[in-house]
Amino acid sequence: MRAAITRDGALVVEEVPDPVPQAGQVLVRTLACGICGSDLHALGDPDAFTGIMRRTGGTPHDIRNGIVLGHEYAAEIVDYGPGTVRALPIGTMVCGPPIGFGPQGSGIIGYTPAFPGGFGEYMIIPEGFTMAVPGGLAPEVAALTEPFSVATRAVRRAQMSPTDVAVVLGLGPIGLAVVAALKAKGHGPVVAVDFSPKRRALAERLGADVLIDPAVESPYGRWSSLGVITGTMDRMAAEYRGLKVTDSVIFECVGTPGMLDRVVEGAPASSKIMLVGVCLQPDSIDPGVVAHKELDIRGSFGGSPSEYRQTLRDIADGRIDAGVVITGTTGLDGLKHMFERLGKPDEHAKVIVDPRS
Template sequence: MLAAYTTASGVRVGEVPEPAAGPGQVLVAPLSAGICGSDLHMVDEFAAFGDEAPRIVLGHEFCAEILERGPETSGRFRPGDRVVSVPYADGPSGPEGLGLSPVLPGGFAQRAVMQESLLLRVPDGMPDDHAALTEPLAVAVHAVRAARPAAGDVALVVGCGPIGLAVIAVLKAEGHGPVVAADFSPARRALAERLGADIVVDPAESSPYERWAELGVVEQPPSPLLPAGVPAGNAVAFECVGAPGLIQRIVDGVPRHTRIVGVGVAMKPDTITPVAAILKEVSITFVYAYRQEEFAHALGLLAGGRVDAAAFVTGGVGLDGVAGAFAELRAPDRHVKILVRPR
């Protein structure tokens, strides 16, 4: 079958072995699969391996159609059903991350296997492309829950790439905010506004940290002077870029007692000055992926129209267009999410 996979020289489309559904699995045909920033990072990192680079069929954000059931399946899903799934399935040595595994193919392929126990049925009438957004939106659901926003909290989202935009969408869909969004890209700032951000800031022109007071952020005193019964702070911040140095800049800019959530994936070492975070008593939480119930919640937000899914989809290609799509995604002003449609 045809698939898009990693090589030492970048992503390539070619023939790969056909997958077979094992016990508790189904064979599927991917219908739509999003290109994630981590896919770009993986291709870059593998270039250093040369001829030793592992071949991985990419694509962990997908909607697929069931073709056939494997042995030991329950029968609650049938051929023709459209599904999404947490991107894991059992391999010979244990769970494998679909789109991240050299053993099992991801969604940039004509066929793949999924674990029946992790499947969710896509509601009738929901576009394939919108269903494929479930995985990145689930990352945002997990990040928002980690921040524990309360009524009256003001949220700052630093970076309006796909995940930052998803965080904005989830915050607004769940009634949180006001939301301040910051990004250098005019196109991404426009999308942040479309998704509900209350204040949109170009960091090249003004500081996002100067706008919070007008939205009700209260700068409380240090902990030794904080009266009993007074909430410590009403600000949360999401780092959605993954650039070294950015967490420290957020620590320096936010008010005392802010809850900071690290969502962006920095691939290089980073440093912070702990005393700055200590004196402000900020909390810094890092999040990875999502829980299964958060994945289901993300599908529900999309299916119920509570998130503007169309705002995220800025392009689509077949398998033969994957390499070109990777090149286009390196220009941040042009796209948010390009979807691969393998059929």
């Protein structure tokens, strides 16, 4: 098959062997695959990316060589491996969480040689995680179920009440997906923050209630107008008086060094801080401020099969208009150039790869 594979830290399009489904696996033809920020990180800083994966029990393969990336996929069933139920007919369009397992071991699809990703013409996926795409949903939209399921998980882990104020910092694909997931669950107000006018406009289309350009004003300057008490003593005084207080949740979707420290400084007392953007470098915060403000910092990574399934229903039923974030498409031959263009936030949000084109 033709695939964009990593060679010496670069993407090279070449012919590679077709993957062969083993026991419990399905062979599929890739119809669409999104470019994820993790793919950009993996090639941009492979040592840090591989180090994080190894320290957290992930796939320990060197991302610079022999990897077919791509884990946000929609595909059609071509064949089944041995020992499969074969519940879905050949030709069915499917998607699923990027979790690979079988006789060859386990790993994240698109980050291990055992499970080549959607930047190739064919993939193998576990039959148990193969989900039929509802009729009428385009493959490029179905492929977005994976990044939007990441947002579904982050919102679930935040354990919010409907009246909590949500601030989403960074409106890349994941930040935009968090905005959409919050609104699909009926949360509001949702404050969307990004330097890019184009990305703020996309957030507005997904339902964001307040848009902030941090070059013009601080994302932490509207707490009072949103009914949030910022100081620890003021909040305690309100609680002692029996007053209803409004909680806040900050979704950090940027993932750059120093960002968490700025969030800790700007967060109101008793806030939850959801780490959704992945920072690959060590960072530091002031633990005294975290303790004094009684801040709750939670990580969130990926999405479970049940969260993936719920997200697919939300997209198919129109509760989430995932296609809004698609700003470009490319074939395999244009993939390397598109990776470079994705570094310009005003040009693209989400780009979809079609290995057939």
